[in-house]
Amino acid sequence: MLGRPPGRPGALPPPVRVKILGISAFYHDSAAALVRDGEVVAAAQEERFSRRKHDAGFPARAVQWCLEEGGVGPEGPDAVAFYDKPVTKFVRILETHFAVAPRGLRPFVAAMPLWAREKLWIPMRVETCLVRLGVACPRDVFFLEHHESHAASAFYPSPFPSAAILTVDGVGEWATAAVGRGEGNTIELLGELRFPHSLGLLYSAFTAYCGFEVNDGEYKLMGLAPYGEPRYVREIREQLVDIKEDGSIRLNMAFFGFLDRLSMVNGRFERLFGGPPRRTGEPLTQRHKDLARSVQEVTEEVILRMGAHAHAVTGEKRLCLAGGVALNCVANGRLLREGPFEDVWIQPAAGDAGGAVGAALAVWYGLGSGGHGGPAAASLGADTTRRGGDGVHDAMKGALLGPGFDDGAIRELVAREGIAATRLGEAEWAGTIARLLADGKIVGLFQGRMEFGPRALGNRSILADPRDPGMQSRLNLRVKNRESFRPFAPAVLAEKAAEWFDLDRPSPYMLLTARVKEGRSIPAVTHVDRSARVQTVDAESNPRFHALIAAFDALTGCPLVVNTSFNVADEPIVCTPADAVRCFVGTGIDALVLGDWLVKKEEGSELDI
């Protein structure tokens, strides 16, 4: 155990240096995070290292990188925090099985081998991983409730001294949503909605039915919604889900398959909505668009009611959000505009990856001791009474918490691969890239530390001119290799955002939608309903990206660029310079920026590397 050594009277006490490793794993988007003396210093998803999208395995590579980045030596971290309670989850699966038996045998049997092999042995798995890395394993592995981790990831890094907390996802152990309140360094969860009644699973059921992959395609369904009409809202509300005044819901399980089958929906659901599920590759019809719009509207209604309830029970003016459903930026935008809160902060890694950050922070602030506000972190000798929360600055560092690569590493790759690259001086860097964009080029931008969470925010991004009417389909078909309806997001100078969008506050993590102002023509980032999923960029959190957009503005009078993640469909966002080069070579990206280096692909030619 670490102690606080006695200091001279009047001298500042030496820093304690408590290092807490957070881990989320075995559901989707496994991740690791390192919290050092209460500061999030590293966080990354395993998929970026393993190159398997949504990798759900134990995040050994992410753990290794986080320990290195956090300066953890052979002494190991002081504590490990796991983002859920596997045994409780296992009990839920057992109880669910016995409640529906003899139905439900197939999903039960399918789930068992992984539980027997990995999920129930997490402390041992952590120890094996750390021993392999040559670092000592701490005595304690703290297990947080899944929604405690989400709540901690929502409140602790937020800029708010106190706030209401709402977490909404598919399912954790039993909870599918939770409401709580945070103040200072404490969090109190006040209520929860329990499985199988889940807004996340309702949305996922429609995601699967419309032919998209669960835990991946929810974003696509949201993107499809504005193309449809809310034709099925009545069926959903009358037959599928009973929405209570407080936003809690009851699903009619006669329509769903996730209790007793290996599918989200069953034959009765299919009959109600007019046919079998769409298979991958089949055309998207108006019916699918209408279904998407309908479940989106129902979701927004539930979120608005949950928000009103959270406001009523806490009396707080501000709200913190996390959980996979909090990635629904359309619902977030409505909650902000129509809900009772003056301000809303959303954890950028709102899905389960963010649970790694939440769990580690929860242990630091004492949530992981089996009771709220307990002595877990204090037992490590830390002073955890102080927390930020100045009302303005959050503690997620622009989500730029992943690996970064210095000029030496990039220079070495360029030389090794014989890449014809030009080095840009600081004075010409932004202007040169802006000129390429203004000339209609698609630019891959790789700089600084990789983003944590699902969105690329200017460090692993593909950029383009938003004014070009052909850019959306060109990017979708020639670069991203994905459905042509998928919209793109604008990254706009924070100080000019209000001139182009109906948005009166920062949206640094691309988690709010806002309407494009009348008279503004930016077709590549404007949805059919004239909304856009806005990222505001300020000079403080990403000075280089800000300078680049400012240079584009100086050339064109347009203070925003298209910003989409640097990857192709079904691949994780690039992590290393070599990943970026591979993606650049294999797609229709015209130019690649690797830190200070510029690589151009001439029209119609193969890249000479």
Ligand SMILES: [Fe+2]
């Ligand atoms: Fe979750």
